Amino acid sequence: MKRVQILLGLAAVGIATGGWLGLNAPPDALQGEYSRIINVHVPSSWLAFLAFGVTAFGSIAWLIRRKPKWDRLAASSAEIGVLFTGIALVTGMIWGHAVWGRAWDWGDPRLASTAVMFFVYLGYLALRATIDDPTVRARRSALLGAIAVVQVPLVYFSVNLWRSLHQTQSIRPDGSTMPDEMLRAMLINVIAFTILYVALLYARMGVAKAESEADQRGASAERVKPPLVDEVRDV
Amino acid sequence: MSEALVVGITFAASYGLIFGYAAYLHVRRRKTGR
Numbered sequence: 001m002k003r004v005q006i007l008l009g010l011a012a013v014g015i016a017t018g019g020w021l022g023l024n025a026p027p028d029a030l031q032g033e034y035s036r037i038i039n040v041h042v043p044s045s046w047l048a049f050l051a052f053g054v055t056a057f058g059s060i061a062w063l064i065r066r067k068p069k070w071d072r073l074a075a076s077s078a079e080i081g082v083l084f085t086g087i088a089l090v091t092g093m094i095w096g097h098a099v100w101g102r103a104w105d106w107g108d109p110r111l112a113s114t115a116v117m118f119f120v121y122l123g124y125l126a127l128r129a130t131i132d133d134p135t136v137r138a139r140r141s142a143l144l145g146a147i148a149v150v151q152v153p154l155v156y157f158s159v160n161l162w163r164s165l166h167q168t169q170s171i172r173p174d175g176s177t178m179p180d181e182m183l184r185a186m187l188i189n190v191i192a193f194t195i196l197y198v199a200l201l202y203a204r205m206g207v208a209k210a211e212s213e214a215d216q217r218g219a220s221a222e223r224v225k226p227p228l229v230d231e232v233r234d235v
Numbered sequence: 236m237s238e239a240l241v242v243g244i245t246f247a248a249s250y251g252l253i254f255g256y257a258a259y260l261h262v263r264r265r266k267t268g269r
Contacts, residue, residue, distance in 0.1 A: 008257060019246065033238035040249045083256055087249050094245050098238070196253065203260040210267040 004206070007199035014192025021185035028182075034098045035182070037091050042186055043193035044088040045114075049152050050197060051081030052121065059145030062138055068212065069205075071138035074145045076204035078124050080197060085118045100165060109158040110166035117151045124148065134212070 018039060028035035058074030061067075092111070097103040106112055124144050131137035159168045170177050178186070 012254075015250065033242050036242050037245055040246060044249070083252070087252065091245055091249060094241065098241065200253075200257060200260070203257060203264070207260055207264045207267065210264055214267050 004199050004203045007195055007202065011192050011196035011199055014188060014195060018185055018189035018192050021181070021188060025179070025181040025185050031095075031099050034095055037095045038182070038186055039189045041088055041091040041095060043189045044084045044091065046190055047193050047197050048081050048085040048088055048117075049156060050194070051077045051084060052117070052149055052152050054201070055081060055121075055124075055145045056149035059142040062142045063146065066138075068134070068138070069209075071134075071142065072205050072208040072212075073201075074142065075125075075128060076201055076208055078121050078145065079204060080200050082118065082121050082125060084193075084197075085114065085121065089114060089118060096165075105165060108165045109162040110155065110164050113151065113155045113158045117148075117155055120148050120151065 022036050022039035025036070027033050054077040055074045058070045058072075058077060062070035062074060092114075093103040104111060124141060127144060128137055128141050131140065158164060159166050171183075176183050
């Protein structure tokens with residue numbers, strides 16, 4: 001628990017620094033103040049990709065090793081990934097409404113593929129919620145978690161593969177298309193959000209482990225439950 | 236609504252959601268009794 005608090009504290013300091021730098025960078029000539037939304041939108045999108053990648057890793061590890069910790073890793077990361085995909089979608093819609101003049105366009109490959117990814121992982125969480133048996137739940141969700149990750153590169157490269165309203169990557173092998181002040185603030189936020197993800201992952205896995213142990217204690221208590229007085233009298 | 240206000244609300248709502256989730260996990264862990 002102490003580890004989670006230290007990581008959360010570090011992330012809060014990073015976010016405060018990144019937020020302050022982001023708010024003090026000069027506004028974009030065309031987008032105005034709305035350009036600052038990238039400081040939340042881009043780190044959230046990056047975390048969604050990272051979280052679903054970790055879900056796939058945990059899923060494949062469970063399919064090979066069958067250890068409960070890999071199932072907990074996959075499920076915890078998926079839940080956090082859904083949270084950050086939701087934030088990326090909403091912040092993108094707010095920015096799009098202001099800059100593009102429309103919040104949503106189903107014809108846009110980046111927007112549509114991100115929405116599909118969001119609903120697939122929401123479905124992953126729903127699937128887990130409907131299965132009581134831990135082994136069956138782990139097996140089915142591991143299969144889905146291992147397959148669903150194909151969406152991550154598809155979403156990331158959708159702006160290069162198809163014609164999209166969404167701009168292409170700002171950081172490229174030949175340099176960045178952003179001014180240094182904006183880039184610095186965004187990168188600090190990306191690092192801070194990544195620390196935040198690790199903290200949330202530890203916290204969520206801790207909850208999953210504690211709940212699993214509580215379930216096992218409950219099942220054991222059920223098995224050794226003493227007979228009721230009436231049952232003893234009948235004998 | 237002014238641009239700065241929209242950006243401010245977006246930041247506050249996003250951070251509120253993230254740290255609210257962290258607080259929810261903390262409470263859920265304590266309720267589990269460990």
